Amino acid sequence: MPRIADPRARIDxxxxxxxxxxxxxxAAAKVEDITIRAGVSKGAFYLHFKSKQDCFRQIVEGVVARLASCVEAARFDECxxxxxxxxxxxxxxxxxVDLLEFCWQNRGILGMILTGGGGTPYAYLIDAFTDRIERQSETWLRHSVEVGLYRDDIEPAIVARLIAGTHERLVREIIRQPRRPDIEGWARQAQDLLTRGLFSVAASAVVDRTVTKNREREESPREPRSRAKAG
Structure with a gap:
């Protein structure tokens, strides 16, 4: 009677x-190393995967699918x-930030995908992911132009490629860092640089007023402490 695969063992x-x-x-990873760390037998490994390469492929596809979910979580039909x-x-x-944080948490596998480490032929999946970001960004850009948020003289298809390229370079830089970088700070800088040139005149005026108010709030002197009256 054939053995039944344990789904918990597959996760481990x-x-x-x-x-x-x-x-x-x-290339250097061994099935034995994997099974020892998972606490299962080699036989259990081959119940779930045809080979080491098959196991890696499933991991890569899972990571890319979760990346896609992060992208799809954004709404692009409301302004x-x-x-x-x-x-x-x-x-x-x-x-x-959520997207970049996910990339940091999965930097080992993403680094292998992006660099082709160990002979991994999966860079095309990242290209497909970048194409998804381009399409979604273009949808958002066209909608934002229609409602007057962004300038009407931009070419959404071109700007979408700039946005996708910026985020791809951010991911590459983040995953090569030895320690967790300031992900939110990096993302904010990228957003400020990208959107400042896109806002319409009306939108820029609103943003400038907000920035000015925030700066004045940060720079306002503190109230002096009341001095005790001399006795």
Whole structure:
């Protein structure tokens, strides 16, 4: 009677394999190392995967699918009134930070995909992911132009490629850092640089007023402490 695959063992194997692949690369990783870390037998491994390469492929596809989910979580069909631009900026910033944080948490596997480490032929999946960001960015850009948030003289298809390229370079830089970088700070800088040139005159005026108010609040002198009256 054939053995029945245990779904819990598969999860343990995938987690162990991801760690082993990230540490050693695909070529140097051994099935035995994976099974020892997962606490299962080699037989259990081959119940779930045809080979080491098959296991890696499933890990890569899972990571890319979760990346796609992060991208799809954003809404691109609603635009707030001009007075709520600050809230819109913060909402979109949080979305980008979540995406970059995911990349940092999965930097080992993503690094292998992007560099082809260990002979991994999966860079095309990242290209497909970048294409998805381009399409989504273009949708958002066209909508924002229609509602007057962005300038009407931009070419959404071109700007979408600039946005996608910026985020791809950010991901590459983040995953090569030895320690966790200031992900939110990096994302905010990128957002400020990209959106400043896109806002319409009306939107820029709202943003400038908000920035000025925030700066004045930060720079306002503190109230002097009341001095005790001389006795």
């Amino acid at each position: 194997l995938l987690r162990a394999a991801e760690a082993i692949f990230a540490e050693n690369g695909l 707030p009134p001009a007075e709520d631009l600050e809230a819109l900026q913060e909402s979109r910033l949080a979305h980008v």
